[in-house]
Amino acid sequence: MPFDTPKQPWEQRLREAGAQIEEDLKRVIAYVNDEVVPDVRRNGSEALRAAAAELQRLAQRMDERNAAPPPPPPGPPKY
Numbered sequence: 001m002p003f004d005t006p007k008q009p010w011e012q013r014l015r016e017a018g019a020q021i022e023e024d025l026k027r028v029i030a031y032v033n034d035e036v037v038p039d040v041r042r043n044g045s046e047a048l049r050a051a052a053a054e055l056q057r058l059a060q061r062m063d064e065r066n067a068a069p070p071p072p073p074p075g076p077p078k079y
Contacts, residue, residue: 040047
């Protein structure tokens with residue numbers, strides 16, 4: 001909106017802002033559908049395999065921690 005235009009009522013400015021947001025949202029949706037989704041579909045199995053490997057390591061650490069003897073109770077407080 002140029003600076004030399006007269007002030008518009010707030011309702012009209014709100015409608016224009018809403019229309020601009022709607023257009024921006026349409027562009028974001030188109031980008032996600034055209035660029036992001038195909039890439040996820042192509043590389044999705046690799047991402048799942050990497051996540052599965054991380055989960056396997058986490059499960060292993062949890063098993064090792066559960067199998068270890070509990071730490072001794074703390075002694076009396078030192079003053």
